[in-house]
Amino acid sequence: MRHIVSAICGLWLATPGAVQAEPVVVVELYTSQGCSSCPPADEFIAMLASDPRILPLALHVDYWDYIGWADSFAQAKFTDRQRAYAKAVGSRTIYTPQLIVSGHDRIEGFAPQETAERLREHLDAVTPVQLVVTREGNTLVIRAVADPPLTEPVRVQLVRYEPEETVTIERGENEGKTITYTNIVTSWQRLDDWDGTMPLEVTAPYEGNLLGAVIIQSEGPALILAAARVD
Secondary structure, three states: OHHHHHHHHHHHHOOOOOOOOOOOEEEEEEEOOOOOOOHHHHHHHHHHOOOOOEEEEEEEOOOOHHHOOOOOOOOHHHHHHHHHHHHHOOOOOOOOOEEEEOOOEEEEOOOHHHHHHHHHHHHHOOOOEEEEEEEEOOEEEEEEEEOOOOOOOEEEEEEEEEEEEEEEOOOOOOOOOEEEEEEEEEEEEEEEEEOOOOOEEEEEEOOOOOEEEEEEEEOOOOOEEEEEEOO
16 A cells, blocks of 8 residues: 555655745544554555645544544544534534545545645645744744735644554454554644734743644634644
């Protein structure tokens, strides 16, 4: 499977122009250690993480825990977030694996070709929001400006995540497998709301060595207007 994923990744890695670390396109993967269909998508996330323009985030849900293996990374709040995405588009169904690209495009199952197409669109998209994030000791300083001004309020969010962890699964549908997970979300915090008319400046505590990112997203949850890793 790896050679297939590598070939698909090449579709956007070969895009002309300079590769920049900011801004980034956020890809949320809803996954579970107890889901037999998820390992290819988990591996795909690791491939995406090699492109600095893309920020893949793995959110482990808890609704597969009942089948014999409790996901060690799962949080009920991530299941709630996935359900909120479904509700926003009038759906009652949630899936694993599911990819959500830039808060907008929902992809059920492992579909690398479709994901590549959606990523190309978002990598080329122009956003009115310019976001700058700096760390000053244990404090994060978030500044943003919208030009033109926004017409609806947006959420300012802070995500923390582990870069990699390997798990041996002893029961359930993936019994006997050892899987390496990438960019495992540990917290997703709403810091503030911003009306997008005046410039934004927000500070937030930021302690420890966990990786992080700031995400500015339309209500819904819906389109992510800007995202940046914490330097």
